[in-house]
Amino acid sequence: MQALAPDGLPPKTVDRQIEHLARQRMAEEPVVALHGPRAVGKTTLLRLLAGAHGAEVIDLDDLATREAVAVDPATFVAGPGPVFIVEYQHAPLLLDAIKAELNRDGSPGRFVITGSTRHDSLPVAAQALTGRLHLMTVYPLSQSELAGGDTSLVRTLFEDPRAGVSARPSETSRAEYAERVAAGGFPPALRRTTAAARGRWFDDYLRLCLERDVIELARIQQRTALPGLLARLAAQTGQVLNIAAAGKAAGLNKRTADNYAKLLEALFLVQRLPAWGTTLRARAAALPKLHVVDSGLAARLLRLTPERLAQANATALQQFGHLLETFVVGEIRTQASWMDGIAGLGHWRTHDGAEVDMVVERDDGSVIAIEVKAGTRVVGRDLSGLRVIRDALGDAFIAGAVLHTGSRSYTAEDRIHVLPVDRLWCGSEV
Secondary structure, eight states, X not given: OEEOOTTOOOOEEOOOHHHHHHHHHHTTOSEEEEEOOTTSSHHHHHHHHHHHTTOOEEETTSHHHHHHHHHOHHHHHOSSSOEEEEOGGGOTHHHXXXXXXXXXXXXXXXXXXXXXXXXXXXXXXXXXXXXXXXEEEOOSOOHHHHTXXXXXXXXXXHHOGGGGOOSSOOOOOHHHHHHHHHHOSOHHHHHOSSHHHHHHHHHHHHHHIIIIIHHHHOOOSOGGGHHHHHHHHHTTTTXXXXXXXXXXXXXXXXXXXXXXXXXXXXXXSEEEEOBOOTTTSTTBOOOOEEEESOHHHHHHHTTOOHHHHTOSSHHHHHHHHHHHHHHHHHHHHHHHHTSSOEEEEEEEEBTTSOEEEEEEEETTSOEEEEEEOOSSOOOGGGGHHXXXXXXXXXXXXXXXXXEESSSOOEEEETTEEEEETTHHHHTTOO
């Protein structure tokens, strides 16, 4: 896959971590489903996997292929496999044919399918392959993939938290962070060499999703309200979701706005980060936070350029703070998707003011927690949420990190570390 790094380096081949995982899962599961936003590289990944097996790809984005599959789905899934299918949601009957084929031979590696709609939003799909399908989410490119490595701060914090701390300072400036945040991780957007060209790509991408994909997914009466609702939701990125306010601003009642927001989630345009640990403290809040799936897409929806984000005023700092949180959450979410044994992701917030932007929990109950600060300095009160969750969890709390835009990293106190944001992709070698 070709991509242009945000620092302006020439196009290069990006080694996707999800490719290695998909190969492993093919050896274990009868059906591997790669779902995620449009244009993140699912089809490219599928073609790589198919090429390794000398197999053809059935592309249901092609109308002629789609029509042929709809008439005779069994013909397209017959044989020992593996069979590779792009955008399976376009031909729901195909899933029944796959189920019938698996009844005859359910060995691993029979099918690899991709979809740009959340699997659980497709009732037919959800029922047809229950217990036989392994879902993998393909996200936009991570910064560590763009940097040509496999650095994972999530893994580091779980396995050796102090490894992220280094006496060597970071050299990434706030302006450089703003560039990365506004660029995002969609490969076609990163190939554009100017901000104007990237903006046009985002506009066309949104038009495709809202005018075609939504219609395929559901019949809705107020389709023209969707762009306005998405823009209002983007204005809440990195914040606790207020669906009533977003709906009112878009001219929708709360119930309709919530239903439409779920459609936008089904298309991987926005994601709700659930509240974590609501039983940890009696006053823990249960409302989710909202994040646009890609910080570059969020910046375009809000018409925020790198130059605006880097301005030295209170409004720009607040806007940058919300987008930076979405950027970091996206990086952590993607890194967690490369790991086995992750039980859940969430944010933690109490009614009396304690909060942590992201919590990652493993199956064994161990937890890491991450707080994001747009400033270059971290003061004592910035550690307060991490302290509260550390003291509440005891030994289950492995490490907490405050990620900031300053240059220094250090251990602030017991199991709480202060790190530059670029530790997400540089490790301690910066």
